[in-house]
Amino acid sequence: MEQNDRPFIIAGPCSVESREQLLTICESLSRMPRVRMIRGGVWKPRTRPGGFEGLGEPALRWMKEISDSPLRMANGEPVRFCCEVARPEHVELCLHYGIHTVWLGARTTANPFMVEEISEALRGSDMQVMVKNPMSPDLKLWIGAIERVQQTGTKHIAAVHRGFSVFHWHNAQQLYRNDPLWEVALELRRQRPDIPVICDPSHIGGDSRLVAPLSLAAVQLDYDGLMLEVHPSPADALTDGPQQLTPKELGSLLHSLPYTSGNGNPASLEPLRKQIDDIDHELLSLLCRRMNLSRQIAHIKREQQLTVYQAKRWEEVMKDRLQLATDLGLSAAFVEELLEKIHGESIRVQMD
Ligand code: PEP
Numbered sequence: 001m002e003q004n005d006r007p008f009i010i011a012g013p014c015s016v017e018s019r020e021q022l023l024t025i026c027e028s029l030s031r032m033p034r035v036r037m038i039r040g041g042v043w044k045p046r047t048r049p050g051g052f053e054g055l056g057e058p059a060l061r062w063m064k065e066i067s068d069s070p071l072r073m074a075n076g077e078p079v080r081f082c083c084e085v086a087r088p089e090h091v092e093l094c095l096h097y098g099i100h101t102v103w104l105g106a107r108t109t110a111n112p113f114m115v116e117e118i119s120e121a122l123r124g125s126d127m128q129v130m131v132k133n134p135m136s137p138d139l140k141l142w143i144g145a146i147e148r149v150q151q152t153g154t155k156h157i158a159a160v161h162r163g164f165s166v167f168h169w170h171n172a173q174q175l176y177r178n179d180p181l182w183e184v185a186l187e188l189r190r191q192r193p194d195i196p197v198i199c200d201p202s203h204i205g206g207d208s209r210l211v212a213p214l215s216l217a218a219v220q221l222d223y224d225g226l227m228l229e230v231h232p233s234p235a236d237a238l239t240d241g242p243q244q245l246t247p248k249e250l251g252s253l254l255h256s257l258p259y260t261s262g263n264g265n266p267a268s269l270e271p272l273r274k275q276i277d278d279i280d281h282e283l284l285s286l287l288c289r290r291m292n293l294s295r296q297i298a299h300i301k302r303e304q305q306l307t308v309y310q311a312k313r314w315e316e317v318m319k320d321r322l323q324l325a326t327d328l329g330l331s332a333a334f335v336e337e338l339l340e341k342i343h344g345e346s347i348r349v350q351m352d
């Protein structure tokens with residue numbers, strides 16, 4: 001992926017619903033300069049039985065027909081498709097119909113046996129593969145699925161961040177369909193900097209109004225790409241209607257996104273970054289001094305036969321620091337979490 005390709009845009013309907021729907025959306029998307037690949041669900045995993053389960057092979061046949069037609073993407077490349085595979089037979093059909101890229105859905109990534117079988121079906125092909133995060137925020141499962149796919153020789157592999165399923169009481173406030181938990185994806189990137197990460201704001205948001213702010217957040221976090229659901233008429237969509245954009249909405253979203261790489265290093269940042277480095281060094285030496293004081297306290301507590309944890313003192317400390325945090329304009333939630341971490345470490349040091 002070249003620097004000026006970022007973010008790499010994948011767009012298309014949640015599900016392929018008919019030949020006409022696919023042709024219409026491909027014509028719209030092929031005119032948009034940033035769109036590089038078209039998605040379309042062929043087999044749909046349904047949470048509960050009875051919903052539209054995808055058209056299967058005919059959808060693949062229409063994809064091949066479009067890829068073989070004179071239609072080109074705005075940059076002159078042929079039209080390339082991607083879809084979800086959930087069984088080895090799906091991989092075989094995708095290979096047969098010349099599908100360019102496949103992805104493992106959130107429910108599949110959570111199932112190592114199925115990831116294994118799908119990976120075996122991919123062995124020896126040059127298919128590109130994307131691995132969506134599992135439903136639960138389990139980074140090991142996500143990385144494990146990526147490793148399983150890599151083990152069978154797949155070279156072009158990316159991760160897709162589609163958010164996590166978190167239980168909410170029926171009447172609880174729930175902004176997102178799937179909680180983004182950005183930190184999980186950032187940690188994936190820290191552990192596997194070689195794997196490009198694509199954000200799927202449509203499945204995170206579950207609401208077309210949330211797609212633009214989530215896309216902007218992903219760009220600010222320097223994601224490598226975006227996968228966006230687009231439908232010629234979202235109100236009539238057979239799956240995920242509320243979260244799909246119209247082609248017009250996608251056009252204005254892509255137009256409004258900044259396309260700078262987050263890794264730039266302008267000279268004006270240097271003095272500020274130097275100050276931040278100094279402050280971090282100071283913070284760490286202060287933490288070291290604080291832990292040394294905890295050790296001294298531990299000796300006295302042992303001599304006096306006092307318990308390490310003293311609820312009343314801790315309550316007073318927390319109250320005092322949260323007041324100070326508020327006075328200083330710091331987020332109380334952040335300071336509370338930080339203090340809990342520091343206090344936890346202080347207790348560990350004293351128990352030692
Ligand atoms: C999809 O992309 O249409 C889909 C079903 O996604 P997920 O596996 O993220 O739920």
Ligand code: MN
Pocket residue numbers: 014015203229239240
């Ligand atoms: Mn969908």
